[in-house]
Amino acid sequence: MVEPALIKAAQAGDQDALVALLREIENQVYRTAYYLLNNEQDALDASQDALIRIYTKINSYEEKAQFRTWVQRIVTNICIDKFRRKKPSVSIDEHDMIFQSGDNVETEVLSAYAAEEIREAIGKLPEHHRTVVVLRYLQDFSYNEIADSLNLPLNTVKSYLFRARQQLQILLHDYQKGGVRG
Amino acid sequence: MICQEVMELMQRYIDSDLDQQETSLMMDHVGQCPDCAAILARLQKLSNELEQLPRVVPKFSLVDAIMPELERLHAAESITDSNTTVEESVSHSKPIIARSHRPSRSLLRNITGVVAAGVVAGLLLFGQPDQWFLSGSQSNNDAAMPSPAAAVAESPLMADESQSLENSLTRKMVVQDQSGSSDSEPKNDSEMGDQKQLNALGGDSSNSVNPEKSPMSISSIPATTSESADGKWRAIAVEGTGTFQVYNTADNSEYYASQPRVGTVSLFEWNSDNTLLYFTLTDAEGVQTQWQLDLATATESQR
Numbered sequence: 001m002v003e004p005a006l007i008k009a010a011q012a013g014d015q016d017a018l019v020a021l022l023r024e025i026e027n028q029v030y031r032t033a034y035y036l037l038n039n040e041q042d043a044l045d046a047s048q049d050a051l052i053r054i055y056t057k058i059n060s061y062e063e064k065a066q067f068r069t070w071v072q073r074i075v076t077n078i079c080i081d082k083f084r085r086k087k088p089s090v091s092i093d094e095h096d097m098i099f100q101s102g103d104n105v106e107t108e109v110l111s112a113y114a115a116e117e118i119r120e121a122i123g124k125l126p127e128h129h130r131t132v133v134v135l136r137y138l139q140d141f142s143y144n145e146i147a148d149s150l151n152l153p154l155n156t157v158k159s160y161l162f163r164a165r166q167q168l169q170i171l172l173h174d175y176q177k178g179g180v181r182g
Numbered sequence: 183m184i185c186q187e188v189m190e191l192m193q194r195y196i197d198s199d200l201d202q203q204e205t206s207l208m209m210d211h212v213g214q215c216p217d218c219a220a221i222l223a224r225l226q227k228l229s230n231e232l233e234q235l236p237r238v239v240p241k242f243s244l245v246d247a248i249m250p251e252l253e254r255l256h257a258a259e260s261i262t263d264s265n266t267t268v269e270e271s272v273s274h275s276k277p278i279i280a281r282s283h284r285p286s287r288s289l290l291r292n293i294t295g296v297v298a299a300g301v302v303a304g305l306l307l308f309g310q311p312d313q314w315f316l317s318g319s320q321s322n323n324d325a326a327m328p329s330p331a332a333a334v335a336e337s338p339l340m341a342d343e344s345q346s347l348e349n350s351l352t353r354k355m356v357v358q359d360q361s362g363s364s365d366s367e368p369k370n371d372s373e374m375g376d377q378k379q380l381n382a383l384g385g386d387s388s389n390s391v392n393p394e395k396s397p398m399s400i401s402s403i404p405a406t407t408s409e410s411a412d413g414k415w416r417a418i419a420v421e422g423t424g425t426f427q428v429y430n431t432a433d434n435s436e437y438y439a440s441q442p443r444v445g446t447v448s449l450f451e452w453n454s455d456n457t458l459l460y461f462t463l464t465d466a467e468g469v470q471t472q473w474q475l476d477l478a479t480a481t482e483s484q485r
Contacts, residue, residue, distance in 0.1 A: 015256060022245045030240045044240060048248050053435055055252055077433060085478065115235055136197070137232040143199065162193040169228055 002067050010058050018058060022051050028068070028139065029054075029075045035134045036079040038123035046082055050075040069148040072139060076131050076149060083127065121171040128152075129164035136161055185211075185218055192222045196229045408450035410459075415477065417459055419447040426450075428459065428477070438480050460485065 002024050009017035029050050034043040053074050061070050122130055128150075135141040135149055147157045191208040194200050200208065212219045245252075405420045409431065419426035424443035427436055440447070445465040452459055459475040472485040 019245060019252065026244045027239050030244060031238055034238050047240065048244050051244055052248055052251055056255060081430070118231055118235060133232065137235060143197065165193065165225060165228060169224060
């Protein structure tokens, strides 16, 4: 966690404090960008943009918000912008995603998905769902923190997260059926 | 208790969001319903795997990589501090970039012009942050700034601008809703609140402010601005300088700053799908050249 004193010093114009603060958050910024964009180079670009924006906008941060949710808001906005420019359409129609009960439960419970497959499956989620999953699992955010970061109502956050998990199960199940895994 | 109700409990259970009573309700059902027990096992497995995703780190220090840019920004900021007023820097920007045949001086002057333009744009954009950041939502985290009312009191002339910005933001929100890509609720309540505050303070109550209208004209700084038809981008060129900037209207971040040139950038126009920005460069002898900026690649080329 970034010390409030460091944030205050950075806001007061202490250049060293501001740079130290950016160093503290660079990994968490990159992690979000990496899982949202699913591409190392794009993630490096987006997280550098985010850090520069944080540098220039540090005075617009107010203590009533959590610093880390404010940071994540900036990086997710940049990433969403980036992948909207790249891929204008969403690859999966979320309305077609109907939860499948019980089939093949035994085989799925027994096998563990490789991290790579999960990352690819996250990349196939609609952007809001993907963002919610990344904040929940890569930043360990609570529902409330996700809602603050994305400026979404709490119930919307929950429904995105719940649907995202169902979609991930279907996507990972498809991988298995497609013969990628035994 | 039906399985569908238990589904939500199980999802929340995965996120440790259940109280004791809800937990035992869920467990009672899961104990009797093999289908739900299986679903819960799958959910838990997926969630565990998501939790174990590798915490990737960048292959080089990002802060080191952007340090030159940060130092440039810091230097520009120091120059801002040393300038007394916006008006002064603008009124001086024209003579500063007068043509010179000495390349090194010319470069220095151009840079000064760029800095002056940056100062003006910066003050316009960020000196009145609440005007530009009015996102129509009081719960917005980024709206962690002074109240709109206070800013209007300081600068009644800017009320028009903030309204046109609100209009453009509203328009954007409508577009998003139509495309079904946004579940966020329209924030009419707080927007109306802002509107009332503006009206109470003598702001223009008309909502028909044309967003294309140059906002600079009302604050006495000569500049050309143009917003793309989709409301996503805003190009600003301060008169008398050979540079312009493109801002992302969603969060007012600078998306692109042009190369410095001798002359004046004017006559912005967007192509139909808002991917190209056309502009005219007029040099000191009045010779005009036509240019375009490709937003996707951020490259300028002569037409």
